[in-house]
Amino acid sequence: xxxxxxxxxxxxxxxxxxxxxxxxxxxxxxxxxxxxxxxxxxxxxxxxxxxxxxxxxxxxxxxxxxxxxxxxxxxxxxxxxxxxxxxxxxxxxxxxxxxxxxxxxxxxxxxxxxxxxxxxxxxxxxxxxxxxxxxxxxxxxxxxxxxxxxxxxxxxxxxxxxxxxxxxxxxxxxxxxxxxxxxxxxxxxxxxxxxxxxxxxxxxxxxxxxxxxxxxxxxxxxxxxxxxxxxxxxxxxxxxxxxxxxxxxxxxxxxxxxxxxxxxxxxxxxx
Amino acid sequence: xxxxxxxxxxxxxxxxxxxxxxxxxxxxxxxxxxxxxxxxxxxxxxxxxxxxxxxxxxxxxxxxxxxxxxxxxxxxxxxxxxxxxxxxxxxxxxxxxxxxxxxxxxxxxxxxxxxxxxxxxxxxxxxxxxxxxxxxxxxxxxxxxxxxxxxxxx
Numbered sequence: 071x072x073x074x075x076x077x078x079x080x081x082x083x084x085x086x087x088x089x090x091x092x093x094x095x096x097x098x099x100x101x102x103x104x105x106x107x108x109x110x111x112x113x114x115x116x117x118x119x120x121x122x123x124x125x126x127x128x129x130x131x132x133x134x135x136x137x138x139x140x141x142x143x144x145x146x147x148x149x150x151x152x153x154x155x156x157x158x159x160x161x162x163x164x165x166x167x168x169x170x171x172x173x174x175x176x177x178x179x180x181x182x183x184x185x186x187x188x189x190x191x192x193x194x195x196x197x198x199x200x201x202x203x204x205x206x207x208x209x210x211x212x213x214x215x216x217x218x219x220x221x222x223x224x225x226x227x228x229x230x231x232x233x234x235x236x237x238x239x240x241x242x243x244x245x246x247x248x249x250x251x252x253x254x255x256x257x258x259x260x261x262x263x264x265x266x267x268x269x270x271x272x273x274x275x276x277x278x279x280x281x282x283x284x285x286x287x288x289x290x291x292x293x294x295x296x297x298x299x300x301x302x303x304x305x306x307x308x309x310x311x312x313x314x315x316x317x318x319x320x321x322x323x324x325x326x327x328x329x330x331x332x333x334x335x336x337x338x339x340x341x
Numbered sequence: 342x343x344x345x346x347x348x349x350x351x352x353x354x355x356x357x358x359x360x361x362x363x364x365x366x367x368x369x370x371x372x373x374x375x376x377x378x379x380x381x382x383x384x385x386x387x388x389x390x391x392x393x394x395x396x397x398x399x400x401x402x403x404x405x406x407x408x409x410x411x412x413x414x415x416x417x418x419x420x421x422x423x424x425x426x427x428x429x430x431x432x433x434x435x436x437x438x439x440x441x442x443x444x445x446x447x448x449x450x451x452x453x454x455x456x457x458x459x460x461x462x463x464x465x466x467x468x469x470x471x472x473x474x475x476x477x478x479x480x481x482x483x484x485x486x487x488x489x490x491x492x493x494x495x
Contacts, residue, residue, distance in 0.1 A: 095348060098348050098352070102352055102355060106355070106359055132389065134385070146463060147463065148463075149455055149462050149463065149466050150459070150461050150462060151425075151454050151455040152454065153425045157396060157424070157425075157429070160395055160396075160428065160429045160432070161394070161395045161396055161429065162392075163392070175460070175461045176461075177460050177461065193454065194453070194454035194455075194457075195459055195461060196459065197457070197458075197459045197460070198459065198460055200460075204460065207460035207461040208461055208463075209461050209462075229374065229379040229380045229381070230380070231380075232378055232379070232380030232384075233378075234385055235377065240384065240385070240388055242380060242381050242384040242387075244381070244384070244387075245371075245380075245381055245384075274388060276394075277388045277389060277391070278388065278389055278390060278391050278392055278393075278394060279394045279396075281389045282389075282394065284394055284396075284398075287394075287395070287396045287429075290396050290398060290422060290424075291396065291422050291424055291425045293420050293421040293422070293425055293455070294420070294466070295420070
């Protein structure tokens with residue numbers, strides 16, 4: 071038998087006394103890793119066993135489980151006055167030259183179309199001459215679509231962009247490192263890097279207002295009810311009713327970002 | 342026993358590594374991070390009180406300016422919030438209760454922002470070609486000479 075052992079190097083003797091063999095090493099390794107696993111499991115359990123502050127944080131008076139905010143824009147009603155853009159700026163202190171919401175004007179003919187948005191529509195729109203026969207013209211308010219499957223939160227490398235349970239996409243300014251990946255990821259151009267804070271900023275649907283029972287500032291000031299704000303979790307909500315029963319559209323549906331801003335009477339020219 | 346020291350060294354290194362990771366994690370990851378997803382949940386509460394609402398709505402204006410409030414509510418501008426033509430209430434009444442004069446824009450440009458006839462406005466919305474509507478080029482407070490901003494129908 072000893073001869074065979076020497077000829078088959080694969081079957082080495084387990085261990086000479088005092089030398090850790092493979093079996094012993096594996097056993098030690100197993101013990102160590104079990105210990106490490108137990109250590110991390112304990113750590114996680116400790117972190118998880120503290121849910122009280124979480125409940126307190128999300129409730130207070132406002133409970134985000136009771137709401138699913140939504141937004142509706144009727145493009146046939148917009149007069150392009152820019153009140154919404156000014157209200158947004160005043161309400162949220164949006165830096166000059168940047169817009170959390172803006173209004174676009176489409177002047178459309180059968181062969182050509184013209185789009186403008188001077189200063190985001192902040193001071194209204196001037197008259198315009200186009201070098202083609204325009205058969206229709208309309209205004210389209212734009213803003214963050216608060217997409218349910220949004221690319222902007224997916225690309226954030228530090229977890230600064232997120233979507234709340236009540237359906238609002240927000241930016242944590244304390245975590246944002248200003249890399250602007252989200253600015254590039256947004257297909258609607260709804261985000262910008264603030265020259266003041268050097269972090270990404272965007273429409274929050276006036277989260278500081280809607281959590282107090284108020285409407286977003288743009289909806290509050292819209293003189294033609296072009297902009298409407300609703301709650302999909304309220305059964306008697308008029309906006310929810312329109313979204314449920316009428317033919318609403320979303321921007322860039324082919325991107326599958328599931329926008330939560332709905333449009334009535336959108337034109338094919340609008341992207 | 343000589344080779345057992347290798348195992349101990351590896352074990353020590355492993356434990357030290359785990360300790361560094363664990364301490365680093367505790368120090369670097371904010372407390373509420375990951376509660377509801379890969380974000381700092383504390384920020385939701387911070388966003389709720391990031392600032393006080395600036396716009397208060399017409400009812401709040403009506404508390405002091407009853408005459409104008411009633412006139413507006415019964416006229417053609419009933420759907421136009423006071424804060425559209427004036428400014429958010431927060432610019433006028435500060436959080437501490439102190440007052441600041443409300444800026445009042447009496448220029449024709451304020452009216453023109455909604456009522457100048459330009460491509461894009463819905464046909465049924467009241468609009469005027471300023472140059473034809475007025476006697477002469479639009480300037481100054483031309484609109485207010487005939488119209489009352491709070492109830493503009495004549």
